[in-house]
Amino acid sequence: DEYSQALKCLCDKRGVDFNRGSWWPSKKDLEEEQIPVYRFLQRPGDLVWINSGCVHWIKADGWCNNIMWNVGPLSQKQYNLALEKYEWNKMQSYKAVIPMVNLTWNIARNVRLSDVKIYEAIRGALVQSLKQVALTVETVKSKNKTLSYQTRQRNELARFCGLCENEVFAILFVREENGKPMIHCLGCASRKMSDLRGFVCLEECRLKELIEVFDSFRLHSSNATPSSMHLPHSAMSSSSSSSMPSTPTGARS
Numbered sequence: 070d071e072y073s074q075a076l077k078c079l080c081d082k083r084g085v086d087f088n089r090g091s092w093w094p095s096k097k098d099l100e101e102e103q104i105p106v107y108r109f110l111q112r113p114g115d116l117v118w119i120n121s122g123c124v125h126w127i128k129a130d131g132w133c134n135n136i137m138w139n140v141g142p143l144s145q146k147q148y149n150l151a152l153e154k155y156e157w158n159k160m161q162s163y164k165a166v167i168p169m170v171n172l173t174w175n176i177a178r179n180v181r182l183s184d185v186k187i188y189e190a191i192r193g194a195l196v197q198s199l200k201q202v203a204l205t206v207e208t209v210k211s212k213n214k215t216l217s218y219q220t221r222q223r224n225e226l227a228r229f230c231g232l233c234e235n236e237v238f239a240i241l242f243v244r245e246e247n248g249k250p251m252i253h254c255l256g257c258a259s260r261k262m263s264d265l266r267g268f269v270c271l272e273e274c275r276l277k278e279l280i281e282v283f284d285s286f287r288l289h290s291s292n293a294t295p296s297s298m299h300l301p302h303s304a305m306s307s308s309s310s311s312s313m314p315s316t317p318t319g320a321r322s
Contacts, residue, residue: 075102076124088163093126121150139166143176145186152194164234168227170198171238174279177286188288195283198238202276205240205255212265216240216272228273230254239274 077087079102085092099106110130111117119125127135141147155169173194182188209216228237231251242258243250244267253261258268 072102072104072124073122075104078102088158088161093128121147141167143180143182143187145184145190148187148190152190159235162233164229165236168229168236168238169194170236171227173198174238174274174282177282181289183289183291185288192286195286199276199279199283202239202274202279206272206276208255208259209240209265209270214265214268214270216270218272218275221273228252230257232257239272239276239279241271241273243269243271 079094079098080087080090080092083092096106096108129135141151151167152169155165155167158165173191176182176191177195182191206216228241229235230237230253231246233254233256235254235256237252237254240255242253242255242265244253244258244261245251253268258265262268
């Protein structure tokens with residue numbers, strides 16, 4: 070984060086999109102901007118751990134198998150960094166690697182936390198998510214639209230808006246586009262139709278159910294079972310679901 074602005078300026082000078090573009094930097098340019106540079110050769114069997122916020126480039130020295138894993142230790146620092154990156158990606162209209170809203174609710178459902186700092190960070194995010202869901206429900210009702218409940222399937226992947234690619238949680242706005250159903254977030258749906266006409270409004274998680282999860286999310290004694298991250302694969306995946314939500318027969322536009 071300390072050098073992010075300098076890196077952005079270097080990308081802007083070359084017309085490179087930091088998220089989507091491809092750029093092999095000059096060591097001299099980086100040093101002139103006082104950005105520290107570390108170069109090394111990774112040999113067979115070597116494991117390289119790259120910390121959060123560290124920009125890195127990899128160049129193959131020949132034929133090789135490149136295996137990379139994103140891991141997230143369950144700590145306040147890691148969680149807050151992930152949230153910051155998530156929000157920054159939204160501002161850049163860049164699809165998040167990790168669906169943080171779904172991940173946060175899955176932690177609340179499945180993980181017993183004994184660390185106060187990470188507990189408070191997650192609880193704060195849950196409050197913001199509850200607020201967003203409640204406001205979305207009220208907006209749907211104010212447009213005289215019907216929310217049709219559709220149970221979320223076990224291990225179903227996170228949803229993303231088909232236009233802005235932001236994560237969509239709990240309330241989906243679905244409309245046929247080019248013969249196929251497309252998920253929209255509230256913002257994109259409202260920009261298309263301010264009265265949400267033509268959209269089917271699906272409720273995958275009822276507000277009451279989320280409130281129950283929130284109320285059950287408590288800080289546990291440090292003598293209890295240690296915190297763990299053994300969550301369903303769908304909680305961590307950012308891929309769109311291969312099957313779109315079906316339109317309930319009772320729904321009305």
